[in-house]
Amino acid sequence: AQSVTQLGSHVSVSEGALVLLRCNYSSSVPPYLFWYVQYPNQGLQLLLKYTSAATLVKGINGFEAEFKKSETSFHLTKPSAHMSDAAEYFCAVSLLPYSSASKIIFGSGTRLSIRP
Amino acid sequence: EAGVTQSPTHLIKTRGQQATLRCSPISGHTSVYWYQQALGLGLQFLLWYDEGEERNRGNFPPRFSGRQFPNYSSELNVNALELEDSALYLCASQPRTGLSGANVLTFGAGSRLTVL
Numbered sequence: 001a002q003s004v005t006q007l008g009s010h011v012s013v014s015e016g017a018l019v020l021l022r023c024n025y026s027s028s029v030p031p032y033l034f035w036y037v038q039y040p041n042q043g044l045q046l047l048l049k050y051t052s053a054a055t056l057v058k059g060i061n062g063f064e065a066e067f068k069k070s071e072t073s074f075h076l077t078k079p080s081a082h083m084s085d086a087a088e089y090f091c092a093v094s095l096l097p098y099s100s101a102s103k104i105i106f107g108s109g110t111r112l113s114i115r116p
Numbered sequence: 117e118a119g120v121t122q123s124p125t126h127l128i129k130t131r132g133q134q135a136t137l138r139c140s141p142i143s144g145h146t147s148v149y150w151y152q153q154a155l156g157l158g159l160q161f162l163l164w165y166d167e168g169e170e171r172n173r174g175n176f177p178p179r180f181s182g183r184q185f186p187n188y189s190s191e192l193n194v195n196a197l198e199l200e201d202s203a204l205y206l207c208a209s210q211p212r213t214g215l216s217g218a219n220v221l222t223f224g225a226g227s228r229l230t231v232l
Binding site: 042 | 120157158206220222225
């Protein structure tokens, strides 16, 4: 069965610093991977997704993630943090391309705080 | 294009009462998913409705139920409310299974249920 682990429930960085949010997955077959962001008092919004095309995936708001099969990782990065990036970030894994969302497993989330 | 809309935004109930939450999916989306986001517990899959039928449910007791209407909108009902049911309930919709991008979810802003 697939699973996803987000390391660190809370990450704090200074404005302008590198953002690195960690996600490791477990899957017996090549997975589809996602990052979602949840701003305060809002639902989740898709940041980016990996679907076995390019291993480096670019998303919205300057975020990107790299799929590393050897490390079973899909870490999310942004070169320079902005105050507006403060939010909760969720990594998710799906085995099948057209499976229902009930087969999508979400991580427990990482809350990103930005220091002025 | 209107997004996924949920109502009410906030709901306060007492133990033992019933709560009804509503969700309207994006136009053209046939699947609706319900998730519970309790403090510190990430996203827990509750229910999946597609074409008016319940297709899958998560590990929740039967007092959590719902339905999907012919226009694909959905209701989530929680009977005999308990204190631990206090959470943000998120609805998400998805295009028809089998279509490209079908496993990308679009979330509503959620309904916050408080049980006193």
